[in-house]
Amino acid sequence: MVTILEAKDLTKKFPVQTGIFGSRSGSSVHAVDEVNFSIQKGETFGLVGESGCGKTTVAKLILKLLTPTHGTVSYYDKDIFDRSFPTNEMRKKIQLIFQDPYSSLNPRMTVYDIIGEPFDIHKLAKGEEKKKRILEMMKIVGLAPFHLYRYPHEFSGGQRQRIVIARALSVEPEILIMDEPVSALDVSVRAQVLNLLENLQKKFHLTYVFISHDLSVVRHVCNRVAVMYLGQIVEMGIVNEVFDDPLHPYAEALLCCVPIPDPRSRKSREILTGEVPTPIDPPNYCRFAKRCKYAQDKCYSGNPPLTENKPNHWVACYFPVNKISDREER
Amino acid sequence: MKSKSTRNSPDSSTRENGQNNSVLTVRGLRVYFFTEEGVVKAVEGIDLDIKKGETLGLIGESGSGKTVSALSLVQLLPIPPAKIVGGSVFFENTDLLTLSDKKMREIRGGKISMIFQDPMTSLNPLYSVADQIAENLRVHRKMLPDEATKEAIRMMNVVGIPDAERRSIEYPHQFSGGMRQRVMIASALSCLPALLIADEPTTALDVTIQAQVLELIEELKQKYDTAVLYITHNFAVVAEIADRVAVMYAGYIVEEGDVYTIFENPKHPYTIDLLSSIPRVDKKLSHLEVIRGSIPNLITPPEGCRFHPRCKKVMDKCSKVVPERVEINERHFVRCHLY
Structure with missing residues (x-):
């Protein structure tokens, strides 16, 4: 390892x-x-x-x-x-995927511009070569070639997240940092994106840092x-x-709070009382002690x-x- | 145990709902939005029954019409562009759709109250929380200001806001998200409504706070015997709180049944696939089922069954004829040509 x-x-x-x-x-x-x-x-x-x-x-x-x-x-x-x-080198190797595919794509750029931008920034390809590689990326994430000159608003949430993933993968990174990548997606689309991420990891030997508040998703992918x-x-x-x-x-209490999609597992659970205290000047003892x-x-x-x-x-x-x-x- | 009274014999008649203790009976509700791009057929004839003390979980993805249905029950939709083009909503033997604005205002907030997803936008930032709860009491229960404030503080205690007396003069921005949602619940329940409509009340909250709020709703429901219409996109939350479940897709209720039937013996392909596409916290699934494609545009919805382009069991008939609502077991309804 x-x-x-x-x-x-x-x-x-x-x-x-x-x-x-x-x-x-x-x-x-x-x-x-x-x-x-x-x-x-x-x-x-x-x-x-x-x-x-x-x-x-x-x-x-x-x-x-x-x-x-x-x-x-x-x-x-x-x-x-x-x-x-060498920060620029690292930026190529570590890419980021955000939660909201609606705000992380520039509405004035076409898919071609969006996925192509990293090629320009890192001077990896231009002209026909660039277009070829963009189309290749689109195929990998499951977008059709006719999507090339469309704008983000023409896509659904799941497809937009595919564009974001294609953009991140275009520079052949080693690490993908994902901050709540599926939280904004609908249930039926979430599974598509999770499965896509799983396949991409195998294909490109990627390392994922997966940030989420959704413990069920974390259990599935991590x-x-x-x-x-x-x-x-x-x-x-x-x-x-x-x-x-x-x-x-805390981990015990947190896990206990997550509802399970099975009505028979309904139980009277010990619910953590109170709320997360403010992170301003925390105490110098265990931060969870009071709860x-x-x-x-x-x-x-x-x-x-x-x-x-x-x-x-x-x-x-x-x-x-x-x-x-x-x-x-x- | 869940109340046995929910297993009454099916009763499809709308006007005799006094006998089967239905609090709310919706029949054939259709809501369209008339926009510049065309007519959005948001809700296409839904039927709902909620009995006293029963929680109906209305589940669906974004754009399935669940919130539009709920808002049209209490006539909170902007008209135009929205228009209720058909159906009836019987609440305590009156059709809410025929009531005047004034009559409707008396019911809304009184006998039917609502909690929304984002408590910050549903609370007025310029009034203290006790004033907002008390307003409800003054209007609907005709209480005097002092009496109303006292009752508001009592309700704040009931929903578990610590130090309620002191905090009652504070403003919404001084409360955390979970506490704001408690204020909303206190306000919603202050007039002892017969029906509580909760639209994604825990979606903006953290899991530990969600668990607290769910428990609170359950506890208060038991205490006051309130009927609850709980709208969410989260199957796990529905499993936790609902007695009956209605699954919505693109303006139709595609399946409805009691919570055990829906989770253990789902019949509609959409319900089946959706249930096997959600990851679980208690065990690792080897494979997540995928539903291909995405939710249709409701201006030009697919002909026939609106799920047919995404369905794995699609037949010729599905793209031509809208499936009828059939009762395949006692109080288990499905809209699918397979049955």
């Missing part, structure tokens, strides 16, 4: 500005706080969590669209924030998953292990580090949920 992307102590704080002139108040939003993970070549790594947990900020840091407060991201062991790092809460990774591991035997009380039903004194004494509880299954909790002993108690 080759590590393709690695984040070390990745932290991003945004200063809170107050007043008309935006004077700094000294507080800051801890959007991403000491996040560590590594992504292997060819895998699908999921980042999940509720809104405001920092998953999109992580994506922006990986893409070098934001500079971290401290910590690093390395791409093949090279620090991407280093001055000598190999490994990291659960985020208030800017920190609280649990990380193989998707089946994390989803079947969550160790962190946690297992919280003890120790939880208020310090911030639990992310440690390997079982092989390849990491958790940031002093008292991880142990399913087996729980069952015995009952």
